[in-house]
Amino acid sequence: MKTLDWNTLFGKGAGRIQASTIRELLKLTQRPGVISFAGGLPAPELFPKEEAARKAAEILKEKGEVALQYGPTEGYGPLRTWVAEWIGVKPEEVLITTGSQQALDLLGKVFLDEGSPVLLEAPSYMGAIQAFRAYGPRFLTVPAGEEGPDLEALEATLKRERPRFLYLIPSFQNPSGGLMPLRARKRLLEMVMAQGLVVVEDDAYRELYFGESRLPSLFELAREVGYPGVIYLSSFSKILSPGLRVAFAVAHPEAITKLTQAKQGSDLHTPVLNQMLVHELVQEGFPERLSKIRATYRAKAGTMLEALDQEMPKGVRYTRPQGGMFVWMELPQGLSAEALFRQAIAQDVAFVPGGPFFAGGGGENTLRLSYATMGPEGIVEGVRRLAKALKRLLALA
Numbered sequence: 001m002k003t004l005d006w007n008t009l010f011g012k013g014a015g016r017i018q019a020s021t022i023r024e025l026l027k028l029t030q031r032p033g034v035i036s037f038a039g040g041l042p043a044p045e046l047f048p049k050e051e052a053a054r055k056a057a058e059i060l061k062e063k064g065e066v067a068l069q070y071g072p073t074e075g076y077g078p079l080r081t082w083v084a085e086w087i088g089v090k091p092e093e094v095l096i097t098t099g100s101q102q103a104l105d106l107l108g109k110v111f112l113d114e115g116s117p118v119l120l121e122a123p124s125y126m127g128a129i130q131a132f133r134a135y136g137p138r139f140l141t142v143p144a145g146e147e148g149p150d151l152e153a154l155e156a157t158l159k160r161e162r163p164r165f166l167y168l169i170p171s172f173q174n175p176s177g178g179l180m181p182l183r184a185r186k187r188l189l190e191m192v193m194a195q196g197l198v199v200v201e202d203d204a205y206r207e208l209y210f211g212e213s214r215l216p217s218l219f220e221l222a223r224e225v226g227y228p229g230v231i232y233l234s235s236f237s238k239i240l241s242p243g244l245r246v247a248f249a250v251a252h253p254e255a256i257t258k259l260t261q262a263k264q265g266s267d268l269h270t271p272v273l274n275q276m277l278v279h280e281l282v283q284e285g286f287p288e289r290l291s292k293i294r295a296t297y298r299a300k301a302g303t304m305l306e307a308l309d310q311e312m313p314k315g316v317r318y319t320r321p322q323g324g325m326f327v328w329m330e331l332p333q334g335l336s337a338e339a340l341f342r343q344a345i346a347q348d349v350a351f352v353p354g355g356p357f358f359a360g361g362g363g364e365n366t367l368r369l370s371y372a373t374m375g376p377e378g379i380v381e382g383v384r385r386l387a388k389a390l391k392r393l394l395a396l397a
């Protein structure tokens, strides 16, 4: 057969698209017997399997001609209206997307040119870095910790640069688990408003708080003072099912119109059947469902922290999450999380090394542990194996 040199045939953008480290690692972690703290996969025991089976059959029987037909790009009307009421906006301010991941790609498509500055936290969600990178922007980063981005560093950067947007995850950040306090949210908004900048607020973990209530989003705070520059993203992935790929963007109607036009070229619309199913699933017992999800993740986080407190050697630092799915760990300086990964895989436990979460490089001694997927026994055993791997690495160092 004739061969082709594909790399000479691909466009310039293709060179910027790289394999996602998480996905490559996930392949290794799927080996039987491996306890994986790697992927941010929601707890499968929380999936509404029976309700979904029943509702999907009802939808297909009673509204099959809608469910199986093309639908509007903006989203299935009743779901769009439901989301609008839930978030407290008008339906024309909502776009249903095929996962939040699609919204990130659409934002790249609409806002970024080659070389455009875009500001991210370091570390930040790898999927966002990957989505934006395809458009060839220039990444500006500010360090982020348990209380979100370093606002002094942000202020200094905004004196020099005018990013096309700031991409932030203020609540239960992926990967750091950080939570921006209310005061910091207000101060950040003041800075952004003073310069008329756009913020993309990714609130994928909005409902996964362990305390009494959630903090107001940047979007809500901006609306209170009449600022239209916050684009809000959230998703049904962490509260119903990631496999359905139903999420939403909320923004000023002008931004929604442009994102909708961009979505047309991407996939015409999000699968109608999935949207109808989500709409049905949120009609009954949704608040109770959210409480159960919060309680489940709160308990899993507690189990992991207790195990880490018992097992981890001195010099290892880790966060105590107040919500979300992740513990973020820092190994003593000079130790490499990738080297630990190799030791860990030999012990049949996996995590994600932190390096790829830093758009500007660094973070070699950091790693992310997800407590979302495993049950309590798996979490305890996995931490025990991880500690063993770490002690081996320390002995080699």
Ligand SMILES: Cc1ncc(COP(=O)(O)O)c(C=O)c1O
Residues within 6 Å of the ligand: 040, 098, 099, 100, 101, 102, 125, 127, 169, 174, 202, 204, 234, 235, 236, 237, 242, 246, 247
């Ligand atoms: C911060 C963040 N944004 C977006 C996504 C993608 O979510 P979706 O399943 O809605 O595409 C994830 C998934 O892990 C995430 O952690």
